[in-house]
Amino acid sequence: MSLKERLDPILEKWTKEGNLPMISAGVVTKDGIIYLGASGSNNLNNPEGKTNLDTIFELYSTTKAVTTTAAVQLIEKGLLGLDDLVENYIPEIKGIKILDGFDENDKCIFKDPVNKPTIRNLLTHTAGFSYTFFSFKYAKLYDTTGKPDPFKDSWDEILTPYIYEPGTKWHYGVNIDVLGQVIQKVSGVTLDEYFKKNIFAPLGITSMTFIRKPEQVANKAIIHSREENGSLKVLPDDRPLEPEFHCGGHGLYGTIPDYLRFLLIFLNKGTSPITGKQILKPESVENYSFANLLPEGVFVEDSLEHSQPYYSKPVTTFSQLPKELHTWTSSFYRTDVPLPTGRSAKSFMWCGLPNLYYWIDPTEGVAGMLATQVFPFFDEKCLEANNEFESEVYKFLRA
Template sequence: MPFDETFKTAADKLLADLTGGDDLKTVVPGLVVTVTDANGDVYTGAAGVRKLGDTETITPDSTFCFFSTTKAITAVCALQLVEEGLLDLDKPAAEYLPLIGTVKVFDKWDEAGKPVLREPKTAITPRMLLSHTAGFSYEFQEPQVYSRLHKEHGYPGIDSGLMTYITGYPLLFDPGSEWHYGINMDWMGLIIEAIRGMSLDAVMKKYVFAPLGMNSTSFQMTPEMKARLVTVHRRSPETGLLSADPSYVLKQGDALETHNGGHGLYGTVGDYSKFIRMFLNDGLADSGARVLKKETIDKAWEDQVEGIPMPDITPLDPNMSIPTPSDGSRNGWAISFMKLLKPAPSGRPAGSVNWSGLTNLFYFIDRENKLGVFYGAQVLPFGDPSTYFGFGELEALVYKHL
């Protein structure tokens, strides 16, 4: 057995080393990790605390903000619509949501410092949204337009919960011409809502969470979920010291105007492991319920951006994200994950997919080896060295034992 007591001992030690000690420049406050194969979780580890300064330990049922690991779940909801014949990935998205057809492209700043916009040369398609080639960005990573609109013109930020966070920003370029990471999946969520006639939360609960048994995942936290919430922590870019930031909670209740398909879910690591396992079983839930067809996953796994350069994401705000190491390899983009086009140094094979969430959440899905991992943390900025490299060590450990 590859994931026997030897692996468990090594993985437990890694998590204990990352979360142990009192050095606020290096410690990770708390981690929850799952390793799954097609049959179920083969390892679950939890170490540290939910909040620095508290004695209550983090546990496998602790609640995490999923941030951008939300995107893959939104993509599954879109792919289900494709299977039902309700969504064509290559038709203009405005056929399903007219509002997206009104979005214009940023052209220049006028003399008064206001944005001048122009009509796009091409129409946005759902496939562009799912592959981040529609033209949208994030205000904390794009300095020329989005950051200025946010800082100088009061456009809302990622944690605002406002509809205008999705609908207010212009395109950076003509749809389909470049790759840029941004609010694409938030728009995809609005399209899903328009087609289903339901909120995105209700869609996910009916079509994804219920069949998969993801009973502790939602845009709106229940009192039980809130009681188990892991606090978001920040490591200061000036001092390197880590501190708890309990105020950093995405909007809930009446303050939440829309469900953000790109970053808004809360849930448990164990729930996400069920989602990963569905892909390892070619679209089947543990219960045997079918969530996606195998051929749908096969098509979604294909590189959607071949021929379009996929540059590294360049962070702008060091409180939110810092540069992460890259070996310079060109990666692809599937629906909706990064796809390895050559094997990783860890041993993870080409063809596997992965992505992450803002607070150093990481996962990968390796259908070749029927293997998936989710690594749960709540530490800002993204790329925090202790947390980021901890995941790299875990991935290497998994493939060493495999």
């Protein structure tokens, strides 16, 4: 039985009867793409809306690996240093304080930080920033002030208070959006321009962009929300076609086949087997993309705060491993033990808020991605579909 004969039925099963609205997925080995598949509707309110391989997805936090790859390119060129202070590139960060809590009138209590965040801190989510959906402090700040809202794609919404002392703790947040601003300052061009010239064009990627054209909107997968009764509700697409600020942490749109072209470089020491173009040097992949870069004594948190249920369910992935066995590189979450799906030790992964998931397994020489567009994150059906998909890939490879 071919890989397509194994995987297509999984996609079709999970997009039937309202389990998931749509799925686009694929698998690559060192030599290139070995499977692509799509199933379901890109809009459950539109019976004619079919998901295909050209369907545009909101990539959300899968954007981050592209941004961090751009940062490593600048490090290679000597234009950026891993332990440079962020304020060297963004002077306004000097005024940021730590949100220490709230008084009896719900007014913010701030204190001055002792440490100054570095580029390493941004890359590894140890700079002190958070997200409203993973921080009770940020969620309360949003409820009382209307800020921060990272999805407004505005720099003013990104440069928010710290919630802990920079460099002392891992906490997932807008760090890579701030890093994107650093890249724009160093390169002198927008993030969209930088990506297209230095990453997308060399890889033959044509769909990935911060700025959407009308034809991309016409074939876009619409985000749905899982209601309490399990049904799916279509959400409005209210993000701007030309955003004010290119958010390096979540702002890209594109197709899943194109994203797989990007993942391929990490199975090939930084070079595309399709175009032959080198995006990163082999030593950069080993020393940045694959290496633990967390500050000494800092570990990935056991779990993320469940502060906005609309956006995310409780995230417990990290609590399943001893702290020494999972780390953070310049781009990825790294697990240092084999996983039940078949994934090897020292593999890499990350995800996007509307339930997009990818993994990279250099030991086995395989990477894959399964994407849908459903809030909240960590949806049980999405996780089950992803685990079944990944497990079937490894069964095929090891048969």
